[in-house]
Amino acid sequence: MIVSSTGLTKSFPQLGGPPVEILHSIDVSVRDGEFVAIVGPSGSGKSTLLHCLSGLERPTEGRVEIAGIDTARASASALAKLRRATVGFVFQSYNLVQSLTARQNVALQVRLAKMPAARASEALTAVGLAHRENAYPAYLSGGEQQRVAIARAIAVEPRVLFADEPTGALDSVTGDAVLAILRDAVARRACAVILVTHDLEAAARADRVLVLRDGSLYRELIAPTPAQILEAVEAPLPAAHGAPGVAAAAGAATAGPDRGAVRP
Ligand code: ADP
Ligand code: MG
Secondary structure, X not given: OOEEEEEEEEEEEEOOEEEEEEEEEEEEEEOOOOEEEEEOOOOOOHHHHHHHHOOOOOOOEEEEEEOOEEOOOOOHHHHHHHHHHHEEEEEOOOOOOOOOOHHHHHHHHHHHOOOOOHHHHHHHHHOOOHHHOXXXXXXXXXXXXXXXXXXXXXXXXXXXXXXXXXXXXXXXXHHHHHHHHHHHHHHOOOOEEEEEOOOXXXXXXXXXXXXXXXXXXXXXXXXXXXXXXXXXXXXXXXOOOOOOOOOOOOOHHHOHHXXXXXXX
16 A cells, blocks of 8 residues: 555634634555545635645544555654655646756756666656757746656656646647646556546546545446546535435535536
């Protein structure tokens, strides 16, 4: 198991009030090499879940383990080491350093992980950008910048890659190409992927799809079709009783307005 959570609960402090619980006791486990998608209406807690599972944030209650390390108990240096080499991140906003070229962006990560320098060019070749390695991010298209970000993430050969809406800022054709590169890059490395996405077609290519509703794990679908995912995302939540697999459907009445957030 590369990533697992038990009873993962996350609350945020609220100005002039009690903390708000955003994630309610979530149990998730992801195997090495597995491709898992997380879908759900906007505001359902997908990003918060990804941040907790990846060690970027600590859970308020419960446990998260990455590669056998308990993120709540690990020292700051153990967590930093995990982030440098075991875990990779790809965000919607690319997060490239603007003053560095594509190769330098990737090389920086490779150097931090104390990996051989040649990894940077190899990773850019793997995402089809060898010819653009001396370009600065401002001169690259959105799709190209995201491919650099993927190269940066895979260059250190992580065991798990976390991606939060990696195609969210791209048109659908470019987004599909970026997803194909992501899948291909990790498939050849036996790296697990945990992908948060609004794109049901993309989610349907995962081994497993976790449907998040109002901060609870509402359903887990094995190799579903896009239609099955849509149905799970949009099914009305019972107002009074927990839905299947949901401990508390608090805020279920707010599920309606979020429907439009997921593209069919
Ligand atoms: P999603 O990614 O599914 O759209 P998020 O995880 O970003 O959802 O957010 C879930 C809920 O948690 C939202 O209501 C959001 O406003 C709230 N939230 C997220 N981060 C914070 C924070 N740092 N402080 C307070 N509330 C937050
Ligand atoms: Mg989000």
